[in-house]
Amino acid sequence: MIEQTLTVVSTKGRLAHLQAEQQQACEGCNGRCGSQVFAKLFGTAKKTFPYQFDKQLSVGQKVTLALDDSHMVKHAFAVYMLPLLASFSFALIAVGVFAVSEGWQILAAVLGGVIGFLIAKSRVKSLKHSIKVIKIHPISLPLTQIDGD
Template identity: 75%
Template structure:
């Protein structure tokens, strides 16, 4: 199980929009590595994740969710391996069955990769996520708002 603590940033009825804390790729090199350079180059736009809760939540509240690991493997296989696999199959068929020249084999491989991409895109949409709420954290009260202040 993959667990992540998210913060409620907006509410829309029973649907809460959650935002994860962004983590640095590596904090040991103080920005001299390639990971941080690429992170700065492509921006740090925060994305929100809509989730429908059965119990009421408030803006600013933290929620811990979990995701089954097996779904990640299915997504990774569909997105990365299917286009590559179909590209190789199409190139092999062009070479062995049709005895095509190298240019036609390359074109067949590109067509296989593109068709694999579209199949993967539809397959990923059909996969269901099994996201479970582990804990809804209470909103913490700042020390300045304790009774008697």
């Protein structure tokens, strides 16, 4: 199980929009590694996603959710391997069955990659996430110093 603590950023009834805190891949390189460079290039726009709870939550409240690891493997296979396998298959069929020139083989490989991408896109939409609520954290009040303490 992959666990993540998220913050409620908005609510509408029992539907809460959750936002995860972005975590740095590592702190050892002080921003000189590839993950830091890509984060700077592509921005750090924070994404939210809706989730329906059994009870109403408050803005700022923390929630810990868990996702089954097996779903991540299915998604990774669909997104990465299907277009690649379709591309290779189309190229091999083009050379083996039709005995076409190199230009047509490349075109067949690109066509296979696009078809594999479309199949992967439809498969990812059909995969259901098994998200479980692990803990709903109580709202904590900020500590303030009281005169005389």
